[in-house]
Amino acid sequence: MIFNNQTKGETLPKGYHHLTYDQRCQIYILQARGDTSSSIANILKVHHSTISRELKRNKGQRGYRHQQAQEKAFLRKNSQPNKKMTPQIVTRIEEKIKLQWSPIQISGWLKRHGKEHVSHETIYNHIWKDKRQGGQLYRELRHRGKKYNKQILSEIAKHFGLTLQAIFYALKRLKITRKKRLRFIRKGTRKQERNI
Structure with missing residues (x-):
């Protein structure tokens, strides 16, 4: 029984240390x-x-x-359970999720208030684990877990006849962060709404 879905001859990404x-x-x-x-x-x-x-x-x-x-x-x-995800921290995280805070905001808040630092990836993993177990936490996410930003970037790539990777590369080269990207996308959608 193979517990790994890696294919024969698959190479590991740089910095990845688990054996196949x-x-x-x-x-x-x-x-x-x-x-x-x-x-x-x-x-x-x-x-x-x-x-x-x-x-x-x-x-x-x-x-x-x-x-x-x-x-x-x-x-x-x-x-192995995540040692940082104590019952108290999980309760705090779930309270903030129900207030529609993003996992990035929650992670920053925990760090600023001297609580155990939990990464936003760990919070997302907790949300998806909850969903797999029939929970509803994912519904409290602003976009319900949907990648709207990526979808819009895909449309831009399609419009210009480029790949999504080329768009991400260009954004990285231009030093356009995720925050700036979101601001640009929101501004673009507002202009479209005014033109309608």
């Missing part, structure tokens, strides 16, 4: 062949500590086996 199922298979074969942790790390192009940690964490009674290692890694990843 294919890499675990390679570790199993190379270790059985008698290769050292350092040589396995060189072959897989990862840091030697990644291999050492993998062998230490995911070894079973019969040594390292790729299938068992994948299962252990999957279970460990999905069983």
Whole structure:
């Protein structure tokens, strides 16, 4: 049973340190062949500590086996609750969401008021987890979780015959932040409404 939806030969993005199922298979074969942790790390192009940690964490009674290692890694990843999301913090976050605060605003508010700093990504993850469990928190988001900004940028890209990536690249090169982008989009929609 493979707990990872990565395809064969898939490369990891820069800065990504989790091993794939294919890499675990390679570790199993190379270790059985008698290769050292350092040589396995060189072959897989990862840091030697990644291999050492993998062998230490995911070894079973019969040594390292790729299938068992994948299962252990999957279970460990999905069983660890976020330590910052204490019941008190979750209550505060949910109160603010019900006041239609954005996760970015909530994250900033928690940081400013000396509470445990929780990233906006963690807050979004909490909202989507709540939705999967039948909750209604996502309905309190201003856009109900819909990516309106991206949709408008897609329309702009289509209008000029460009890809969405080209638009994002241009915005980045022009140092147009998300905040400025939203201001520009709102201004554009107001002008369209006046012209109608």
